[in-house]
Amino acid sequence: MNPAHPRTLPAELTIYTVAELHPQWQRWLADTGDNATATPQADDRCTLDAADVEQADAAGVQLLLSLSAALEAQGRGLHLHAPSAALLAACEALGLADWAARLQATEETA
Amino acid sequence: MKQPATDNDFINETLPIFISEAQEQIESFEQLLLQLEDAPQDRELLDALFRCAHTVKGSAGIFGLEAVVAFTHHVETLLDRLREGQVALTPELSTLLLQGNDEIRNLVNAAKDPGQDEDAVVAWNRDALVTRLQAASGSRPASAAAKADTPADTAEAASPTQRWQLNVRFGADTFRNGMDPGAILGYLRGLGTVSELQCASAAVPPLDRIDPESCHLHFTFALDTAASQGEIEAAFTFVRDDCELQITPPTRALDKQGAQRAAPATSKPAAADDNRYIRVHADRLDAVINLLGELVIAGAGAALMARQTKQRGLIEANLQMARLIEEIRNGTLQLRMVPIGETFSRFRRVVRDTASELGKDVALDITGGETEMDKSVVERIADPLMHLVRNALDHGLEPPAERIAAGKPAQGRLTLSARHESGVIAIHIEDDGRGIHRQKVLQRAWDRGLVERGVVPPDKDILNLIFEAGFSTAEKVTNLSGRGVGMDVVRRNIQALRGSVTLHSVEGQGSRIEIRLPLTLAIIDGFLIGVGNSRFIFPLDAVVEVIESRANTAAGEPDARGRSVVELRGQMLPVVNLRTLYALESAEPERHSVVVLQAGGCRFGVRVDQLLGQHQTVIKPLGHLFGSLRGMSGSSILGNGEVALIFDVNALGQLAADAPGRVAAATVPAVPAVTPVATKNQNHAVTAEGSRS
Numbered sequence: 136m137n138p139a140h141p142r143t144l145p146a147e148l149t150i151y152t153v154a155e156l157h158p159q160w161q162r163w164l165a166d167t168g169d170n171a172t173a174t175p176q177a178d179d180r181c182t183l184d185a186a187d188v189e190q191a192d193a194a195g196v197q198l199l200l201s202l203s204a205a206l207e208a209q210g211r212g213l214h215l216h217a218p219s220a221a222l223l224a225a226c227e228a229l230g231l232a233d234w235a236a237r238l239q240a241t242e243e244t245a
Numbered sequence: 246m247k248q249p250a251t252d253n254d255f256i257n258e259t260l261p262i263f264i265s266e267a268q269e270q271i272e273s274f275e276q277l278l279l280q281l282e283d284a285p286q287d288r289e290l291l292d293a294l295f296r297c298a299h300t301v302k303g304s305a306g307i308f309g310l311e312a313v314v315a316f317t318h319h320v321e322t323l324l325d326r327l328r329e330g331q332v333a334l335t336p337e338l339s340t341l342l343l344q345g346n347d348e349i350r351n352l353v354n355a356a357k358d359p360g361q362d363e364d365a366v367v368a369w370n371r372d373a374l375v376t377r378l379q380a381a382s383g384s385r386p387a388s389a390a391a392k393a394d395t396p397a398d399t400a401e402a403a404s405p406t407q408r409w410q411l412n413v414r415f416g417a418d419t420f421r422n423g424m425d426p427g428a429i430l431g432y433l434r435g436l437g438t439v440s441e442l443q444c445a446s447a448a449v450p451p452l453d454r455i456d457p458e459s460c461h462l463h464f465t466f467a468l469d470t471a472a473s474q475g476e477i478e479a480a481f482t483f484v485r486d487d488c489e490l491q492i493t494p495p496t497r498a499l500d501k502q503g504a505q506r507a508a509p510a511t512s513k514p515a516a517a518d519d520n521r522y523i524r525v526h527a528d529r530l531d532a533v534i535n536l537l538g539e540l541v542i543a544g545a546g547a548a549l550m551a552r553q554t555k556q557r558g559l560i561e562a563n564l565q566m567a568r569l570i571e572e573i574r575n576g577t578l579q580l581r582m583v584p585i586g587e588t589f590s591r592f593r594r595v596v597r598d599t600a601s602e603l604g605k606d607v608a609l610d611i612t613g614g615e616t617e618m619d620k621s622v623v624e625r626i627a628d629p630l631m632h633l634v635r636n637a638l639d640h641g642l643e644p645p646a647e648r649i650a651a652g653k654p655a656q657g658r659l660t661l662s663a664r665h666e667s668g669v670i671a672i673h674i675e676d677d678g679r680g681i682h683r684q685k686v687l688q689r690a691w692d693r694g695l696v697e698r699g700v701v702p703p704d705k706d707i708l709n710l711i712f713e714a715g716f717s718t719a720e721k722v723t724n725l726s727g728r729g730v731g732m733d734v735v736r737r738n739i740q741a742l743r744g745s746v747t748l749h750s751v752e753g754q755g756s757r758i759e760i761r762l763p764l765t766l767a768i769i770d771g772f773l774i775g776v777g778n779s780r781f782i783f784p785l786d787a788v789v790e791v792i793e794s795r796a797n798t799a800a801g802e803p804d805a806r807g808r809s810v811v812e813l814r815g816q817m818l819p820v821v822n823l824r825t826l827y828a829l830e831s832a833e834p835e836r837h838s839v840v841v842l843q844a845g846g847c848r849f850g851v852r853v854d855q856l857l858g859q860h861q862t863v864i865k866p867l868g869h870l871f872g873s874l875r876g877m878s879g880s881s882i883l884g885n886g887e888v889a890l891i892f893d894v895n896a897l898g899q900l901a902a903d904a905p906g907r908v909a910a911a912t913v914p915a916v917p918a919v920t921p922v923a924t925k926n927q928n929h930a931v932t933a934e935g936s937r938s
Contacts, residue, residue: 150420153457161452193426197449198457205452228427230442230464 143184148195160202185218191225215239263304267353270297274346279593282339291328298324299482313352319378320345325475326382348374407495409468416487419460424484426462432480437470537577538863544570545884574768585663586614588627592634599638606645606656613663618670622762625742629735633674633758641678641756672760681750683707708748712736743878745895771862775855776823777831780889782862787894792839820850844898
């Protein structure tokens with residue numbers, strides 16, 4: 136998968152959708168894992184485009200936390216591209232505003 | 246938590262669930278309050294009581310039931326004052342809370358019919374109740390109803406803001422229960438200021454191990470608020486059972502009560518796993534039990550055919566199947582069992598209110614509440630029991646002055662007990678009151694023409710006169726009892742359950758009512774016997790032993806009704822000859838046996854031809870045609886398709902014990918010839934071919 140075309144988070148990132156998203160993300164993780172080792176110059180962070188997220192709740196944010204933990208374990212990081220206001224609000228409500236800010240930061244400031 | 250716009254269909258489907266759960270909360274409320282009267286400082290009871298009201302209010306809010314929410318809010322406010330120690334639990338306050346709970350019950354029931362207009366008197370009564378609740382809480386009467394989720398509006402001066410430390414680990418099922426930790430934190434923000442909020446993100450499992458629908462979130466934070474600990478805890482009401490919550494009160498005000506409160510807040514709710522229940526529709530359970538009955542019969546048929554093949558392997562396999570079927574049978578019947586204690590507990594309120602109304606002091610003892618009975622039996626015995634309890638309170642127990650004059654303690658004692666006894670449930674209602682005044686009863690019976698004037702029946706029969714229709718010796722007809730419509734209806738209802746009721750009493754000392762009910766209405770262990778070509782079944786629990794008699798060993802000639810006496814280990818045992826009793830035509834065999842049965846405290850024997858062993862008996866009701874048949878309580882289908890009649894052991898015992906001439910011939914109808922009808926799922930046993938008299 137080409138980091139130039141990052142994965143996009145869906146409009147709804149809630150308890151209603153996490154069961155569906157989980158296997159999709161697991162596959163994506165496996166795919167990008169293979170590609171990352173193949174291309175030496177590949178960005179060592181995986182990017183998620185979060186502009187479309189309209190609804191997010193604790194279950195959705197928890198899944199993001201889980202994804203982030205999995206990527207860290209692989210020696211890579213999660214990058215949130217253009218997180219929407221709704222996603223940021225949900226993170227803040229759960230005391231994860233700093234975490235979200237870190238994930239949002241671009242390569243230069245990481 | 247933001248709810249999506251509610252759908253009418255959603256409401257229609259789930260409203261009954263709300264109603265049923267709210268009713269449980271309301272019942273629980275009453276029980277807890279009555280317990281609280283004996284232990285007014287018990288913090289756990291106070292919290293549990295508050296939660297009942299809070300849960301009803303919250304759920305009602307989801308359904309938009311404004312009236313319920315508004316009224317319950319006042320009760321909740323008063324409960325909050327109570328648990329904060331700001332008001333004391335006096336008998337008057339307790340009564341007020343009970344009345345408040347009754348009103349909540351009325352409102353919830355009214356919610357079943359949303360279109361119905363309300364009676365003006367009812368509304369006025371409710372407003373009066375609200376005023377009293379507010380007065381007791383010490384708040385100024387508010388003109389508008391309070392909103393559902395604001396903290397209690399109070400007339401007290403605002404308490405100073407304090408800093409609380411909170412540490413909460415939400416349980417795994419939080420999401421599945423429809424809760425969102427974000428929303429709970431949002432609610433807390435409404436109470437004050439949240440700071441230093443940290444989420445233990447490291448506790449969240451990585452993607453390959455996580456169950457996305459389980460909650461793994463753990464937060465610590467500080468809360469600056471003027472709210473009380475109770476109000477803070479209230480934010481977690483709906484996740485209470487599933488999360489670990491630690492609230493550390495502000496350091497400077499760590500008084501003894503605060504420390505006590507911290508303790509229950511930190512304990513993980515115990516037994517959360519033991520109380521896993523599933524809601525099952527009663528009809529589905531009945532359908533399963535029906536099928537199980539058919540399975541038992543089919544199994545018996547298969548076993549019979551297997552025996553005929555004389556193939557060892559097949560016979561063994563069938564035995565194994567029979568064992569398994571019996572285990573399933575026991576397990577399934579267990580599903581329908583509920584402890585009778587729930588019904589008994591309801592009487593606490595009745596006793597409390599009635600006793601105080603009558604100016605009597607009564608202590609209620611309940612034992613054997615854990616005794617389990619079939620659900621439908623419990624439901625149908627509740628009303629008769631209620632009537633008997635009221636009777637005891639009204640007529641049995643004397644007012645304190647009279648008791649003291651009689652040398653008794655001023656407080657009367659009423660005991661409700663239940664226990665298993667050889668295949669039946671025995672329920673006793675016992676009081677230490679006046680007892681039954683034989684002379685009065687007799688006089689009334691003479692007056693009413695129930696007994697020929699001047700005739701004095703034996704004591705047992707005098708007492709039973711009370712169960713006759715239209716009888717009442719009460720000098721005053723109270724609105725509780727005494728109108729004479731009670732006792733006969735009670736007895737009839739109990740008999741409709743195939744039970745029996747007897748009265749024992751000692752004048753001046755008290756009375757005891759004994760009710761016996763069958764354990765289950767569906768399947769029992771039976772003992773199959775044969776007389777000639779007919780087959781009968783005794784409930785195995787009633788069978789004490791079997792005596793193999795040699796021909797003509799009976800001591801004493803049988804009388805015209807086939808009754809005789811046999812000596813058994815030095816004691817006389819009355820014996821009934823079924824052949825004679827039911828005029829069964831067949832030759833008397835050389836050998837016979839006597840099955841010794843136990844019923845209601847007396848033993849008697851029944852003379853039979855063949856002993857056919859144990860038999861899992863699926864009870865099929867007798868058809869309407871046999872409604873007046875005494876002595877039989879049902880029928881059952883044997884493995885070979887034949888029908889066996891099941892004896893009502895009590896009735897048979899009465900026949901054995903009764904003096905000749907008392908029982909009219911009409912009450913012992915001959916057993917009609919029965920023909921098995923070869924249909925599969927028959928509900929009625931047979932059609933009669935003809936009866937012999």
